[in-house]
Amino acid sequence: MPVEFIEGKLKTTLPVHLVAKNRLDAAALASSSLAWAMANGFSGQAGRTLILPGENGALAGALFGTGDGEGALAIGALARALPEGDWHFASTLAEPEIAAIALALGGYVFTRYGKKPGKALRFSLPLGAEGAYVRRIVDGVFLTRDLVNTPTSDMGPDELEKAVRALAGTYDAEVSVTKGDDLLKKNFPMIHAVGRASVGAPRLIDMIWGPESAPKVTLVGKGVCFDTGGLDIKPSSGMLLMKKDMGGAANVLGLASMIMAAGLKVRLRVLIPAVENSIAGNAFRPGDVLVSRKGITVEIGNTDAEGRLVLADALALADDDEPQLLIDMATLTGAARVALGPDLPPFYTGDEALASDLAAASVAVEDPLWRMPLWKPYAAKLSSKIADINNVTSDSFAGSITAALFLKRFVEKTAAWAHFDIFAWNPSDRPQGLAGGEAQGIRALERVISKRYA
Helix, strand or coil, X not given: CCEEEECCCCXXXXXXXEEECCCHHHHCCCHHHHHHHHHCCCCCCCCCEEEEECHHHCEEXXXXXXXXXXXXXXXXXXXXXXXXXXXXXXXXXXXXXXXXXXXXXXXXXXXXXXXXXXXXXXXXXXXXXXXXXXHHHHHHXXXXXXXXXXXXXXXXXXXXXXXXXXXXXXXCCEEEEEEXXXXXXXXXXXXXXXXXXXXXXXXXXXXXXXXXXXXXXXXXXXXXXXXXXXXXXXXXXXXXXXXXXXXXXHHHHHHHHHHHHHXXXXXXXXXXXXXXXXXXXXXXCCCCXXXXXXXXXXXXXXCCCCHHHHHHHHHHHHHHCCCCEEEEEECCCHHHHHXXXXXXXXXEECCHHHHHHHHHHHHHCCCCCEXXXXXXXXXXXXXXXXXXXXXXXXXXXXXXXXXXXXXXXXXXXXXXXXXXXXXXXXXXXXXXXXXXXXXXXXXXXXXXXXXXCC
């Protein structure tokens, strides 16, 4: 990673002083550094970095403004603002692990297609931070970002399967794949219907890790590697970011990486329906009725609501196994972005203990999440005159809620289930990451799972 952490004190390092707004007096700076800060109008403004000059052209350190308490993730901006070299924080940090994670995440650059790597920085691991924890969290986020940032030309269903197999190989996990027409033979009809028009055969990827006797934790990720919208085709502007429609799969793989690296005592299962929603003569159509794995018949009101179809078959399989915890993640609806914007993913669950744990973990690790209601009266909006259910509603209201209610129909045996409607993308640069693919919710989920199954 561009930011390397060294456990123990480096021989010669430069200090980074964190300065709250209008609190230069508390930074214990040398008189020359204080004068430099004042001459440059530095007063602890949030996110501002000021390099401190030393003698004979050397550096004396840096100041970083924390404003009125912006949170430890803001420290990620240092990864792009500091000159290359060896650094340490001049004072004890309130949230050392989040600060270290933020630094590493802020230095991320996607280099596969020639982009130059970021600056090489070395930092003394902040006092109180566990290096192994920081590294596995950062590795999981980087895996997620890399997968989402890769265009579909290099991240179709075949390549997504290879990525799963590569991760499985690292941790000695087992992978099985049901592909093409075998999906019909093994009763995954909706995964097959959504993906059959693509040259890349649809498939269900199934990865299992951990002892059979351990508590079962199952992660399901939407793996739509590109979404044209199908016959209800998207406008060209709507397709520009559709390489990220496998962001749910990327996020559950990042989370799986964290879980396996930690050696948690769980029987981990990862299910990824990997498809491309393309257009051809055999594409599924508006008005078609699909019979799902669970036997529920689904009228297709819109072929652009395909993610919930592939998730439904995968969730039905997961639910049959009755795991102690079932999580699904998907870039599912634009309605979620309208409601909460790109930074704040909604989650849905009927399990009050799980909802409480997720809310607490979200705050603890600065991984924003917001619970939304599974409002039962809205389920009627998904009614069909000829099938058990429609895949869309007849109006434009509460789209994220009704999508969650659709999925809930396929989870009956698992009490602790949560659905995450994520964006998986930074539309603009943030301190902890440049514009591009993003991990959302998985640091909070890692906290919940590790506390439950340490």
